[in-house]
Amino acid sequence: MTRPVLAIDQGTSGTKALVICPERGVIGSGSAPVRPRYGASGLVEAEPAELLGSVLDAGREAVARAGEPVAAVGLANQGETVLAWEPATGRTLTPAVVWQDRRSENVCGELAENATELKRITGLPLDPYFAAPKMAWIRREWTREGVVTTSDSWLVHELTGAFVTDAATAGRTQLLGLHDVAWSPAALEIFGLSGERLPAVVDCAGPVGTTTAFGDEIPLTGLIVDQQAALLAQNALEPGNAKCTYGTGAFLLAQTGGRPSAGSSGLVSCVAWRLGGRTDYCLDGQVYTAASAVRWLTDLGVISGAADLDPVGASVPGTGGVTFVPALAGLAAPWWRGDVRGSVTGLGLDTRAGHLVRALCEGIAAQVVALADAVESELGSPLTALRVDGGLTRSSLLMQTQADLLQRPVEVSALPDATALGAGVVARLGLDPRLSPHLATPRCEPSMVYEPEIGPDEAAERLARFRAAVESLLERA
Known part of the structure; x- marks a missing residue:
């Protein structure tokens, strides 16, 4: 054994x-x-x-x-x-x-x-x-x-x-x-x-x-x-494979193979890994605040923790007109405006905690959509699905919002600790150089697949509201 x-x-x-x-x-x-x-x-x-x-x-x-x-x-x-x-x-x-x-x-x-x-x-x-x-x-x-x-x-x-x-x-x-x-x-x-x-x-x-x-x-x-x-x-070992990790921030990476992409769409082109002297590259896009934005809402007393996202969000049917740009540490790719700070707009006397939660989920998901759009522009082909991992993938509300705004299936990894598993892959490869990455990488079906539940017109309308809020921040910064 x-x-x-x-x-x-x-x-x-x-x-x-x-x-x-x-x-x-x-x-x-x-x-x-x-x-x-x-x-x-x-x-x-x-x-x-x-x-x-x-x-x-x-x-x-x-x-x-x-x-x-x-x-x-x-x-x-x-x-x-x-x-x-x-x-x-x-x-x-x-x-x-x-x-x-x-x-x-x-x-x-x-x-x-x-x-x-x-x-x-x-x-x-x-x-x-x-x-x-x-x-x-x-x-x-x-x-x-x-x-x-x-x-x-x-x-x-x-x-x-x-x-x-x-x-x-x-x-x-x-x-x-x-x-x-x-x-x-x-x-x-x-x-x-x-x-x-x-x-x-x-x-x-x-x-x-x-x-x-x-x-x-x-x-x-x-x-x-x-x-x-x-x-x-x-298992994103082929050019065009993409994943997004939802942790302290959210990070979307797409494999580009043995040649770096130009990174002309606002994404970062960088080394994915070097194995056996061969370098593979990837496109990388970042959202600086994801779980850290959830922690911010928690510190304000709006929720008691990430586990509250779904029950509190379920208490209302939508955002109630609230738009949340969670740029609490600046805007990363594709804008690269670290001087920008977040905003919450559309507040009213009827705004409840659930509206803020839903608006936060929409703000995180909308930024990931901007990254996915940039990847598709860079690669010249659409993503067929998005593989996701990280602690916030436990939120059905966030993942469904992501699928709705992306208008693509969102496949939640059955491996909740993907980063640690990746460290295990390179440890195994380093221990046995005869192994290929395909053989050393775990194989499993997604634990959940979220399909879009709204049409493209509604998704475009919601994304347009978010982008307008971002443009307003960029103009004022």
């Missing part, structure tokens, strides 16, 4: 770990929370020790519940979260600046004349979302000591002593050449990071070191950024 692997997804609000056996499926799981701090001027930070502690706690819990040793470990990470640390000791020098943090907007403003060149080199638009502006900001504002990297490099160093990052995560920095998949001297110079010591860029699958953090010494054989991990787990 093939020994299982430990797959860990270190996310924004928590870490999930699975022990996965090819024959028996998931045989153990664990989780641990992470509590980011939010503050003025777009501050979003996390304690590095909490990130590492959550990896150790979730991983050890999963192994203990499985009741048997694992053969290897794979790690998925947040992507654009960065920190400074001392490579000789692993001592952290700064908090972790989370991907949602907007404090590097001034850096981007100063470098605006380089935006076209940076997109040509890296495939990424100039925006505080990506790692390089945050890295430059840390160097300006906090410290010139140590190294400044994405969080995965520090976590891997603490687990194994290696100083590496995988090609997919490196592709989220805006420092990696899109075509040669190597650190770009030109991009480094633009950001004032030319003298930095950067981690080695490795394949997503392959041994990078060993760890005793989860029991006996085992190899770390898989590294990949979170959304690409979910794309892999969703």
Whole structure:
């Protein structure tokens, strides 16, 4: 019998770990929370020790519940979260600046004349979302000591002593050449990071070191950024396959094969993964606030949590004329306007909590439709369906709204922890190079398929209201 692997997804609000056996499926799981701090001027930070502690706690819990040793470990990470640390000791020098943090907007403003060149080199638009502006900001504002990297490099160093990052995560920095998949001297110079010591860029699958953090010494054989991990787990292995993950934000990715797309429709063109030296690419679109917008409604006392979306939303038949643009951390693709903030319009004395909930679901879904439209424009062909995963897919209201506005079936993954499963795929591939991604990727039918329940005319009318609200925000910002 093939020994299982430990797959860990270190996310924004928590870490999930699975022990996965090819024959028996998931045989153990664990989780641990992470509590980011939010503050003025777009501050979003996390304690590095909490990130590492959550990896150790979730991983050890999963192994203990499985009741048997694992053969290897794979790690998925947040992507654009960065920190400074001392490579000789692993001592952290700064908090972790989370991907949602907007404090590097001034850096981007100063470098605006380089935006076209940076997109040509890296495939990424100039925006505080990506790692390089945050890295430059840390160097300006906090410290010139140590190294400044994405969080995965520090976590891997603490687990194994290696100083590496995988090609997919490196592709989220805006420092990696899109075509040669190597650190770009030109991009480094633009950001004032030319003298930095950067981690080695490795394949997503392959041994990078060993760890005793989860029991006996085992190899770390898989590294990949979170959304690409979910794309892999969703078996999106052919050009045109697409998925959307609904977590803290919502992220739609579409595979484009061995050649990057131009990204001319406002989407990001980036590395999907590099396996066996071969690079596959994807188109990537982001909605910055999904579950984080639900948490915002929760903090206001409108609902008590995500589980309330369906019952509270069901208390009213529609939005009651309310339009919610949940740009609480700015508008991402395809607009790329981080300076824009959210709006709720159409409020009246008869507005109830259910109207706000439905308007939020419609606002999230409408942004995903904009991403899907951009993918179809880029690829020159329509998506036949959308594969979805993530915690918010538990909301029937949100998923039905998504199908209605998209006018396509929405297929909910039966694998609720797709990102962790993707980390398991690359761990398995790194352990056994003879495997193909098709053989290492789990196969399963969707747990639910939502078909559109409204016609195209009504969908177009509802989308037009949302787009008008967005245009009004863009004009005022």
